[in-house]
Structure formats: structure tokens, C-alpha cells
Amino acid sequence: MPNLLFALTKLGIGPAEIDLVILTHIHLDHAGGVGSALRHMPRARVLAHNQALKHLADPAKLWQASVKTLGDLALQYGDVEPVPEDRLVAADDLMAIDLGAGQNLEVHLTPGHAAHHLSLFDRRDGILIAGEAAGVCIDGAVRVATPPPFRLEETLSSIDRLIPLEPETICYAHFGAYGGAVGRLRLARSKLLSWYKIVGAASREGRTPEEILGLLRQNDADLDYLDSLDRYTYGREHDMLINTINGLGQSARQDG
Ligand SMILES: [Zn+2]
Known part of the structure; x- marks a missing residue:
């Protein structure tokens, strides 16, 4: 506050x-x-x-x-x-929120990160307020954000409906605004699929979330951002990542 x-x-x-x-x-x-x-x-x-x-x-x-x-x-x-x-x-989906002076924010329902998640698009200025639909971005490094209960298909189709809006700028709830929004949405999509594959296979082998985090770190250099965090932020990010791994693992086991 x-x-x-x-x-x-x-x-x-x-x-x-x-x-x-x-x-x-x-x-x-x-x-x-x-x-x-x-x-x-x-x-x-x-x-x-x-x-x-x-x-x-x-x-x-x-x-x-x-x-x-x-x-x-x-x-x-x-x-x-x-x-x-x-x-x-x-x-409601596709609702327009009038900001005055000819500017609107469009609501786009984007379930996945949470069942009730929505994103907002300012068509005039090409700004997408993505919440966590495209993951989390810490100092430019992107990570997946899929706490349980997580559904892969819903998350992918949410990203797939944001890409055709062709936003220029993407605003992450965590943290900041970046150009190259379409590329960042595509990155979120491919990263989600590759993490899903890694976590799914490892969790079926009975690996612990902590071991799986180690595996992800070997496969995704973006996770090196963890090394530069202060202790409090590291603890928080670590717990969020374990949650993300739990969400992916549960979903992958259900999907077989
Ligand atoms: Zn959230």
C-alpha cells in the first residue's frame, strides 16, 4: 500500500x-x-x-x-x-473501458496463470497489460509463472489470442514495460512448452521440485537472474519457482 x-x-x-x-x-x-x-x-x-x-x-x-x-x-x-x-x-470478454479522449482499454480474458486472469489492451498506443499471462520478467529475464491449479492448453490459447493483437509494448505485473511485445509473447509460449516438457519428464521420474529447479537452471540461462538477487527477493522467487514447478508437474502428470 x-x-x-x-x-x-x-x-x-x-x-x-x-x-x-x-x-x-x-x-x-x-x-x-x-x-x-x-x-x-x-x-x-x-x-x-x-x-x-x-x-x-x-x-x-x-x-x-x-x-x-x-x-x-x-x-x-x-x-x-x-x-x-x-x-x-x-x-466481460472484449469489454471496452473508456479512458476518455478517444482511448479505450479492451478486456481480454486470458485464463491459465489463474482461472480468472484477464489482460488489457490499449489499441491506440499498442500497449498490452499482460498481468502474468506472459510469465514474469525480472530485470529483463523471463520465467514461467504457473502455480497450481495450472492448465497448459488454456495458458497457450491465452497467449495465442494476445499475439494477433500485435502489441508493441508489454507491461508485466512483475515487473516493468518492454518493447518487442510480440517476440516476448512468443518467447513466453516456447519457454512454457520447454519447461512443461522438462518438468513433466522429471516429475514422472520422481525427482523433487528442488532437483527439477536445478535441471531448469541447466537448461535456461535466463534463470541466472537468481544469482543477482538479494536474500529476501531470492527467497520469494525461489518459492514462486517451486510453485511454478508444482503447477507444471501436476498438470503434466494429469495429461500423462
Ligand atoms: Zn498471480
Whole structure:
């Protein structure tokens, strides 16, 4: 919350001016603070996938699922405050959000990273706000982000519907904006397939997630970014990668 409010101040925007908070999905690191944020944003409503709204209004289930997937990391996020129902807005596929001055944000449902994940496209400026549909990018290095329950086909078809939009710029929820968006979407696709293959084979052989992370590091030099992280960030990234491996492994075992 302090980071968010500070960033808004730097942009010269007061929290009281915010009309709409758009959630790409409702994992805790994206939506856990939204109920608290609204206390600083008296005018704001919250837009999310229509299947996600009930969890924002009553976060008990979301919280239980997060503790199950994230363990101690979930506890670090702290309590999740509910969003009042009259401040929730349902996002539909291909909905256009009017930003004024002839500019729209289009909603594109992109399940995979999460069942309720959506991406946003600004057609006028060619900017894709991809959430985690194209993975995570740390200092330019891209990694897969597939916590359980993960479905390969859904994730691939989500990427496949973003590529024809021909975005120029891609904004990763984690972290930053980059040019060459179509190439980055293709990279996310091929990386997902190669990780899926490696993790699937290794998990069928009974390798542990930790061993599989070692295998991925041998096959994907992008993971060298792990060596330059501070201890806290490394711990977080390591846990997220183990989650990603668990998601890929479970999915690969189900697919046989
Ligand atoms: Zn997420």
C-alpha cells in the first residue's frame, strides 16, 4: 500500500481521484490489498473477472486457498479486507473501458496463470497489460509463472489470442514495460512448452521440485537472474519457482 500510494503521488494523482481499480487476477499479491486501498480511494470501484467478484466480497475462501498454496508467504501479506459489493464491477470478454479522449482499454480474458486472469489492451498506443499471462520478467529475464491449479492448453490459447493483437509494448505485473511485445509473447509460449516438457519428464521420474529447479537452471540461462538477487527477493522467487514447478508437474502428470 505505501508503495502504491507513493507511486500515485509521483504521477501527480491523488488516491481520491481514482475511478477504477482493475485487477488482472485475484492472487494475493495483486488483489490482497484492494479492500484496504479503497479506504484511500472513496470514488473507486473495482473491476475483475465476474467469477472473481464473490471472492473479493468475501475473501475467506481466497485466503484459505492462498495459505494452502503459499504457506508462510501468504501470512506475510496480512489480512485481506473485503470489497463492498456495490463497488464491484464485472469484467466481460472484449469489454471496452473508456479512458476518455478517444482511448479505450479492451478486456481480454486470458485464463491459465489463474482461472480468472484477464489482460488489457490499449489499441491506440499498442500497449498490452499482460498481468502474468506472459510469465514474469525480472530485470529483463523471463520465467514461467504457473502455480497450481495450472492448465497448459488454456495458458497457450491465452497467449495465442494476445499475439494477433500485435502489441508493441508489454507491461508485466512483475515487473516493468518492454518493447518487442510480440517476440516476448512468443518467447513466453516456447519457454512454457520447454519447461512443461522438462518438468513433466522429471516429475514422472520422481525427482523433487528442488532437483527439477536445478535441471531448469541447466537448461535456461535466463534463470541466472537468481544469482543477482538479494536474500529476501531470492527467497520469494525461489518459492514462486517451486510453485511454478508444482503447477507444471501436476498438470503434466494429469495429461500423462
Ligand atoms: Zn498471480
